Amino acid sequence: MSVTRCPALLVAAPASGQGKTTVVSALARLHARAGRRVSVFKVGPDFIDPAWHELASGRPVEQLDLWINGEADCAARLHAAAARSDLILVEGVMGLFDGQPSAADLAQRFGLPVLAVIDAGAMAGSFGALAFGLRHYRPGLRWAGVLANRTAGAGHADMLRDSLNDIDDWLGALPRSPAWTLPERHLGLTLAGELGDALARIDAAADALATTPLGRLDSAALARRFDTGFAAPPPAAPVPPLLAGRRIAVARDAAFCFIYPSNLATLAALGAQVEFFSPLADTRLPACDAVWLPGGYPELHAGRLAANRPLRDALAARIAAGMPVWAECGGLMLLADTLSLADGDEYRLWGLLPGAVAMQRRLAGLGPQRLRLDGHELRGHSFHYAACVSRAEVIAHSEPAGRGHGEAVYRHGPVLASFFHPRFASSPEATARLFLPRGNAGAHAAGAIAGIGAAPAAALPGSAA
Structure with a gap:
């Protein structure tokens, strides 16, 4: 069976609203600016977050859902992305273990390392307990680390880092800032195309992320830490031309x-x-x-x-x-x-x-x-x-x-x-x-x-x- 390798991350969180979309967009933009080919996927049905990821990566964004797509379709899309990319990023949906199937199910099925983004704006030592729980709740889940979001500054970030059981889990912190806050409305985030400064917001977040341990990983370091193999699925059945000429x-x-x-x-x-x-x-x-x-x-x-x-x-x-x-x-x-x-x-x-x-x-x-x-x-x-x-x-x-x-x-x-x-x-x-x-x-x-x-x-x- 053919296996194509590529560094990959599934970016998850303990719940919705933690900042997954901001982190994925910032990370995609950071590597795209460096000339790397970044493929981004979104777990579950979503029309809005992918628009931000497409702007950040410069490439189309597809959905991955074990129930809606089916496992074979997910496998085919990941394998194809691995062949044309230097980095694959997958944004989870809701919390890591929410839904059936969940983002954790997808990560486990395809061996994706999980990066947990936690809104730490109102916590200190509990940050370590939450990170520990996400890492160990399900045996066999491949773990990448944790990133603190919406922190109050360097001192707060140090406190959060020190709360971790394993210091190697620490991949940095993004402070709270209006420069990269993504506005929301009733269906979720505002569409990127409606904001004249959408790319400037992503760039600002990418600049901040570049100063973190996660952002400082170059191509070689990404490959060492997050290398993932994607097996080629069986060929899909041909689509009948039922709408030919229409x-x-x-x-x-x-x-x-x-x-x-x-x-x-x-x-x-x-x-x-x-x-x-x-x-x-x-x-x-x-x-x-x-x-x-x-x-x-x-x-x-x-x-x-x-x-x-x-x-x-x-x-x-x-x-x-x-x-x-x-x-x-x-x-x-x-x-x-x-x-x-x-x-x-x-x-x-x-x-x-x-x-x-x-x-x-x-x-x-x-x-x-x-x-x-x-x-x-x-x-x-x-x-x-x-x-x-x-x-x-x-x-x-x-x-x-x-x-x-x-x-x-x-x-x-x-x-x-x-x-x-x-x-x-x-x-x-x-x-x-x-x-x-x-x-x-x-x-x-x-x-x-x-x-x-x-x-x-x-x-x-x-x-x-």
């Missing part, structure tokens, strides 16, 4: 930016030609056979979207002619009759999916999900603050891979809409069915949508408890 118009702008690179790659592998358009700026729809309205932040741009009647009317005409539309989370919100914001403002949107959407002050959906389409299974996730009340037909529900609730799949003519975010590569066959004509429209489309349905829980291997 043009898919994909909304992409500040309001619709939740697009996994792997989803676009899957459309290309299916044979589709992708054309991008902006619901914020464009008044015409590209020549296309189907439309994908992905997620994003329509609630932040509701006024401009409501005012774009020419594009709304162009899409309405194509829907009336039977063109398939897949509207996902933010895309669903755009098509609704009305959108009510948390502050009470209400906007009349495009009225192509009967019903109303209202923003909530608490999460309305969160977690990994699966959806069966005509005998195939799409895996993905849900993460939204909006609630929808629609008169459209509900033809299926996604199923949570653990606690929580499934997401309705609405059908209104040729429109399918849901808060479910699918990962297209989990089932190219099911993905094709989202973009093929509904009903009797050729051999590829025969029975495509009629077979949507949820499988019983007992038939769903791999579900988390």
Whole structure:
């Protein structure tokens, strides 16, 4: 079996909000500035943190999730990255042991050394106890060390270092500073592309990290401490060209930016030609056979979207002619009759999916999900603050891979809409069915949508408890 070696780190934490994204971005930027090729991955479904990592590394960022991607896909992506990189960085999700599967499960499966980032701003000796617990909670977990974040200065950092059982665990400290603080909002961090000083913030964090033991490791030292072997997985099955010759118009702008690179790659592998358009700026729809309205932040741009009647009317005409539309989370919100914001403002949107959407002050959906389409299974996730009340037909529900609730799949003519975010590569066959004509429209489309349905829980291997 072919094994490719590359230094690698999985950057984890005891909980969310500890500063993992800042540290990963700073470390990626530090090594990219030195001319090293850095590949960054994010554990679990996430559209926002990868944008910071892409800016820092200068390279596309993909997700790794043992349940959503599957082990073989994770192995293939890591092996390919090792062949083209000088350093692999993987940002964990939530706390190191949170979720089933967790970041620790991924680290253990692929032998990734774990760097723990701990927000030490309000602790002293307990820092050592927390680091010890993370290191020893699970036997066999490969350990890299610990980095203190948001410290009060050199004296505080010394106190934290001295609390460790093993001084070799100490990889340094980042002090608290507004120069590299990443701003947040309701879905997480603000997108890097929305901040004019985003790269300056990452550079400032990289400069600070360069003074730490972690930041002073050069290529040779990284290879000595964090060398990791990635075995080549078996060849993947070829993707059938079910969308050959079809043009898919994909909304992409500040309001619709939740697009996994792997989803676009899957459309290309299916044979589709992708054309991008902006619901914020464009008044015409590209020549296309189907439309994908992905997620994003329509609630932040509701006024401009409501005012774009020419594009709304162009899409309405194509829907009336039977063109398939897949509207996902933010895309669903755009098509609704009305959108009510948390502050009470209400906007009349495009009225192509009967019903109303209202923003909530608490999460309305969160977690990994699966959806069966005509005998195939799409895996993905849900993460939204909006609630929808629609008169459209509900033809299926996604199923949570653990606690929580499934997401309705609405059908209104040729429109399918849901808060479910699918990962297209989990089932190219099911993905094709989202973009093929509904009903009797050729051999590829025969029975495509009629077979949507949820499988019983007992038939769903791999579900988390």
